[in-house]
Amino acid sequence: MKNRREFFHLSSLGFLSPLMSSPLLQSLRENDNKKGIVCQPEDGETFLVRENTPITIQVSKKTDSVETISICTEEIQPGNQIPVHKHLYADEFFIFLGGNGTIEINGVEFPVKSGTSGFVPRATWHSIRNIDNSAVLAFSFGYSPAGFEDFFRQIGTPKGFPFKAKPREEVLVISEKYGMVFK
Numbered sequence: 001m002k003n004r005r006e007f008f009h010l011s012s013l014g015f016l017s018p019l020m021s022s023p024l025l026q027s028l029r030e031n032d033n034k035k036g037i038v039c040q041p042e043d044g045e046t047f048l049v050r051e052n053t054p055i056t057i058q059v060s061k062k063t064d065s066v067e068t069i070s071i072c073t074e075e076i077q078p079g080n081q082i083p084v085h086k087h088l089y090a091d092e093f094f095i096f097l098g099g100n101g102t103i104e105i106n107g108v109e110f111p112v113k114s115g116t117s118g119f120v121p122r123a124t125w126h127s128i129r130n131i132d133n134s135a136v137l138a139f140s141f142g143y144s145p146a147g148f149e150d151f152f153r154q155i156g157t158p159k160g161f162p163f164k165a166k167p168r169e170e171v172l173v174i175s176e177k178y179g180m181v182f183k
Contacts, residue, residue: 047156088179
């Protein structure tokens with residue numbers, strides 16, 4: 001080393017190089033020139049995951065090149081529920097828009113209504129149930145990092161086509177691919 005300045009310069013490059021290649025900074029660099037994303041309800045990709053359960057993907061890694069977060073909406077019919085499961089690779093968030101239901105997180109049940117929000121860290125058991133006998137339970141939700149929304153593309157039937165449920169065995173294989181585990 002010729003001097004202290006060169007030593008500090010080289011030391012800081014060694015320290016910063018892992019940070020400069022982090023997924024967050026990579027995403028910030030990639031999205032540098034974007035002006036943002038606004039998706040109207042009719043603009044998203046809608047898939048039926050049950051005969052009367054639409055999920056609309058509004059912001060996704062695949063279509064919008066967003067690595068850090070995805071945004072979707074879902075409507076659960078009266079009396080229906082999402083079974084207890086966990087996501088091994090992504091955190092999940094919820095904002096409830098209408099109806100009445102419950103969200104269970106690690107065995108603790110919480111009531112939800114319009115305006116309720118929630119967060120479920122990765123690898124945490126959770127489920128959602130519509131307890132309203134006359135209205136859908138509508139909510140926005142998403143994942144961080146983005147990517148799990150592709151699960152719905154693979155198990156669902158695109159809107160406009162007759163609903164066709166995938167066999168349970170196939171859903172379990174797709175679930176495993178995306179790090180989703182059912183209890």
